[in-house]
Amino acid sequence: MTPVAVDQIFVTTKHLLMGYVPAFWQPLASAILSVVPVLVVFPALFAVTTVLERKGLGRIQNRLGPNRVGPFGFLQPAADGIKSLTKEDVVPRDADKVVHFLAPILLVLASFIVYAVLPIGRNMVIADLNSGLLFFFAVGSMVELAVFMAGWSSRSKYSLLGAMRAVAQMISYEIPLVLAAVVVIMAAGSLSLPAIAEMQSGYTWIWPHWYVLTPWGFAGFVLFMISATAESNRSPFDLPEGESEIIAGYYIEYSGFKFALFFLGEYLGMFATSGLAITLFLGGWSAPFSFLTWVPSYLWFFAKLLVLIAAFIWVRGTFPRLRMDQLMGFAWKFMLPMTLVNVVDAGLWHFMPSGVVRGVVCAAVIVIPFALFSRRAQEGKKLQIRTYRYAE
Amino acid sequence: MSLFFLITAAIAIGGTLAAMTRRNPIHCILSLALGLVGVAGVYLALGAQFVGFTQILVYVGAVAILATFALMMTQGHIVSALIEPRRAFSRSSVSGFVTAAGVFSVLGWAAQSYRPLTPSTQQAPAAGAKEVGVALMHTYVLPLEVIGVLLTAALIGAVVIALPSEEERS
Amino acid sequence: MLGVGVLKGLVETARNFFGSYVSEERLTTLQYPEETSPRIEASRSFPFLVYDGSDWQQGMRCVSCQICEKECPPKCIFIEKSPDKKPDAVGKMQFYPAKFDIDISVCMSCQICVEVCPFDAIKMDVDYNLSATNRFSDLLLDKERLSKSNEYYHEIHPTEAASVDADLAAAREKAAPKPAAPATAAVQTAGTGGAAS
Ligand code: SF4
Ligand code: SF4
Numbered sequence: 001m002t003p004v005a006v007d008q009i010f011v012t013t014k015h016l017l018m019g020y021v022p023a024f025w026q027p028l029a030s031a032i033l034s035v036v037p038v039l040v041v042f043p044a045l046f047a048v049t050t051v052l053e054r055k056g057l058g059r060i061q062n063r064l065g066p067n068r069v070g071p072f073g074f075l076q077p078a079a080d081g082i083k084s085l086t087k088e089d090v091v092p093r094d095a096d097k098v099v100h101f102l103a104p105i106l107l108v109l110a111s112f113i114v115y116a117v118l119p120i121g122r123n124m125v126i127a128d129l130n131s132g133l134l135f136f137f138a139v140g141s142m143v144e145l146a147v148f149m150a151g152w153s154s155r156s157k158y159s160l161l162g163a164m165r166a167v168a169q170m171i172s173y174e175i176p177l178v179l180a181a182v183v184v185i186m187a188a189g190s191l192s193l194p195a196i197a198e199m200q201s202g203y204t205w206i207w208p209h210w211y212v213l214t215p216w217g218f219a220g221f222v223l224f225m226i227s228a229t230a231e232s233n234r235s236p237f238d239l240p241e242g243e244s245e246i247i248a249g250y251y252i253e254y255s256g257f258k259f260a261l262f263f264l265g266e267y268l269g270m271f272a273t274s275g276l277a278i279t280l281f282l283g284g285w286s287a288p289f290s291f292l293t294w295v296p297s298y299l300w301f302f303a304k305l306l307v308l309i310a311a312f313i314w315v316r317g318t319f320p321r322l323r324m325d326q327l328m329g330f331a332w333k334f335m336l337p338m339t340l341v342n343v344v345d346a347g348l349w350h351f352m353p354s355g356v357v358r359g360v361v362c363a364a365v366i367v368i369p370f371a372l373f374s375r376r377a378q379e380g381k382k383l384q385i386r387t388y389r390y391a392e
Numbered sequence: 393m394s395l396f397f398l399i400t401a402a403i404a405i406g407g408t409l410a411a412m413t414r415r416n417p418i419h420c421i422l423s424l425a426l427g428l429v430g431v432a433g434v435y436l437a438l439g440a441q442f443v444g445f446t447q448i449l450v451y452v453g454a455v456a457i458l459a460t461f462a463l464m465m466t467q468g469h470i471v472s473a474l475i476e477p478r479r480a481f482s483r484s485s486v487s488g489f490v491t492a493a494g495v496f497s498v499l500g501w502a503a504q505s506y507r508p509l510t511p512s513t514q515q516a517p518a519a520g521a522k523e524v525g526v527a528l529m530h531t532y533v534l535p536l537e538v539i540g541v542l543l544t545a546a547l548i549g550a551v552v553i554a555l556p557s558e559e560e561r562s
Numbered sequence: 563m564l565g566v567g568v569l570k571g572l573v574e575t576a577r578n579f580f581g582s583y584v585s586e587e588r589l590t591t592l593q594y595p596e597e598t599s600p601r602i603e604a605s606r607s608f609p610f611l612v613y614d615g616s617d618w619q620q621g622m623r624c625v626s627c628q629i630c631e632k633e634c635p636p637k638c639i640f641i642e643k644s645p646d647k648k649p650d651a652v653g654k655m656q657f658y659p660a661k662f663d664i665d666i667s668v669c670m671s672c673q674i675c676v677e678v679c680p681f682d683a684i685k686m687d688v689d690y691n692l693s694a695t696n697r698f699s700d701l702l703l704d705k706e707r708l709s710k711s712n713e714y715y716h717e718i719h720p721t722e723a724a725s726v727d728a729d730l731a732a733a734r735e736k737a738a739p740k741p742a743a744p745a746t747a748a749v750q751t752a753g754t755g756g757a758a759s
Contacts, residue, residue: 056579059578059579059582059583060575060578060579061578062578062581062582062588062589062590063582063589063591064589064591096416096418099418099419099422129441130441130442130520130521131441131442131445131520131521134441134442134445134446134449134521135441135445137445137449137453138432138445138446138448138449138452138453139448140453141448141449141452141453141454141457142448142452142453144453144457145422145425145452145453145456145457148457148460149422152418152460152464160464164461164464167457167460167461168461171454171457171458174453191442191521314572314575314576314579315572317575317579318571318572318574318575319568319571334564370564373564374564374565377564378564
């Protein structure tokens with residue numbers, strides 16, 4: 001088989017299968033054939049990620065991590081799944097039963113629907129919407145509602161506090177998230193994610209045309225990833241969960257399978273935003289070098305996804321949790337101005353003639369404000385080695 | 393009328409009806425969010441993707457959340473006042489009904505008696521991202537800027553109110 | 563500049579991550595059921611009753627004075643006095659517990675029972691293999707399951723056990739000079755015991 005045939009194998013298989021379906025049922029069959037693989041692959045990825053995360057975090061802390069269930073502990077998610085399925089489902093007596101029940105479902109639903117617009121390979125997207133990016137953010141904002149519903153309906157102080165924190169944090173970081181993505185819209189001139197991925201699939205000599213390789217693209221990618229970490233409530237922005245202060249935040253009152261659904265939704269959200277970052281900045285399904293284009297596009301997408309997941313795990317294993325004021329200050333005093341500067345920078349890039357001068361000027365437009373902001377952030381702060389009075 | 397339109401219209405009407413009739417204010421907001429999703433669905437059924445998604449992003453993602461947030465912050469006497477049993481013929485409900493009836497009858501009358509001066513030949517205006525952008529940046533650039541200034545002023549005002557006053561700081 | 567500390571932290575954790583694969587001494591994890599950590603003399607888990615000699619019923623040091631039962635903060639000790647008497651560790655005729663239960667699902671390992679016992683009869687164990695399949699019956703330890711020999715006590719707390727043994731030997735010496743009248747001594751202690759209870 002030629003590389004192109006291997007690359008398109010899923011697309012051609014679907015076409016082949018569709019040939020056997022009567023015309024009336026074709027829209028439905030097409031939807032099922034596209035949706036079911038996503039419903040299988042990403043939860044499977046979730047299962048693998050939980051093990052990898054626990055093992056990786058363990059190694060970072062010089063522990064072994066799970067290693068009992070199955071070879072090297074890789075069947076741990078199966079054990080966890082059985083455990084959460086068989087656990088008692090406790091609903092607090094004063095809880096708002098309906099909302100309490102709907103919250104995890106809405107969360108998982110919203111987390112799944114965003115995959116409709118993610119191109120996970122060449123010609124492999126469920127719905128090629130003209131406003132795909134907007135769809136992604138619109139549905140992503142429903143997660144906030146689900147989190148709020150979970151926190152409020154549990155009738156518990158901890159979960160309400162967690163929901164307040166989560167909603168405040170998500171609203172604050174959604175703005176830099178969207179603004180960081182705006183530069184890509186400016187460059188690509190399209191809101192359709194497959195089109196954006198297609199734009200980046202060209203090569204100059206062996207180097208790809210990924211947006212991350214431009215000054216504004218790199219800055220945008222970093223800002224986007226920081227906001228995405230905050231949006232998906234992961235460490236170091238995991239205040240809404242804050243095990244050490246509010247135990248588990250908005251899902252403290254959930255048990256058994258509903259708790260597992262929250263977990264699933266959270267990880268699906270993380271994968272989706274990582275996938276969006278890949279599509280926007282890392283060239284989507286395109287190969288990193290022109291001589292590697294024979295590798296199927298979907299493999300590149302998942303390879304990049306795994307790299308980003310590893311980065312998420314690494315960050316989680318490294319940083320302590322922020323304080324609430326630091327979190328908000330970071331969003332409004334650093335992330336927002338930097339994304340605005342980045343938008344200006346992308347405009348500058350668009351209007352300057354291409355060449356070395358453009359690269360240098362655009363890099364300077366990013367680096368100088370960054371240096372100023374970091375000076376500003378650090379002045380007046382005395383950093384010293386902390387001493388412990390009673391520990392010794 | 394497609395099935396999709398019927399479903400979304402039902403969601404929109406059901407959601408907003410629930411928003412008006414539920415007693416618990418949080419339930420009201422959640423049903424309102426559902427109704428707004430239904431409205432967005434109607435936009436989608438009409439082929440206006442951009443407008444539909446913006447509707448969800450702005451109204452469900454931001455406005456509904458802000459409303460719930462405000463409610464959580466001000467829980468207490470305001471909510472209990474809202475939950476108090478309402479009489480069907482209180483002054484406020486009667487005046488509300490009268491106003492609503494007036495508005496809708498004028499709207500209906502306008503829609504009934506409207507005859508286009510020239511038979512419309514052009515297509516329905518497209519509402520894609522590009523058209524909206526062009527309209528905002530060319531035809532309506534002045535109103536847009538004015539609104540921007542207004543919102544900035546409101547934002548600054550909110551910050552000033554939220555800042556600790558002189559005696560609080562000392 | 564902002565972010566330098568962030569990068570430093572990332573490098574540090576990456577070093578840990580890769581280091582744990584190359585250098586064995588970084589990993590301190592014990593594979594629990596197969597490997598167990600050595601007993602630590604200065605640790606404690608739950609109380610047990612010490613007996614001398616080979617017969618746990620005869621050698622039981624506890625005289626059923628019930629001080630520990632009164633002092634235990636969560637009230638997890640239950641004692642029933644025996645109707646008859648037997649010689650205690652020093653040789654005096656004393657009561658012994660007909661029933662002695664400790665609910666270790668309630669016990670908080672505070673060691674107060676050990677501190678208050680005037681007869682060195684109750685001591686803290688160091689065993690941590692305590693998981694059970696029934697959370698009620700398996701965690702309510704009766705007299706038989708609580709009894710551990712003095713040799714075991716020496717094994718887990720050598721220094722402490724040695725000083726206890728020295729004290730007991732001294733007490734026995736004091737009690738020994740009047741072996742002629744064991745009956746009167748027994749009556750006397752019985753009388754005081756009765757008055758106290
Ligand atoms: S260790 Fe403390 S809690 Fe446990 S039995 Fe002794 S006195 Fe009671
Ligand atoms: S204090 Fe000592 S002698 Fe008295 S009942 Fe408790 S264990 Fe037995």
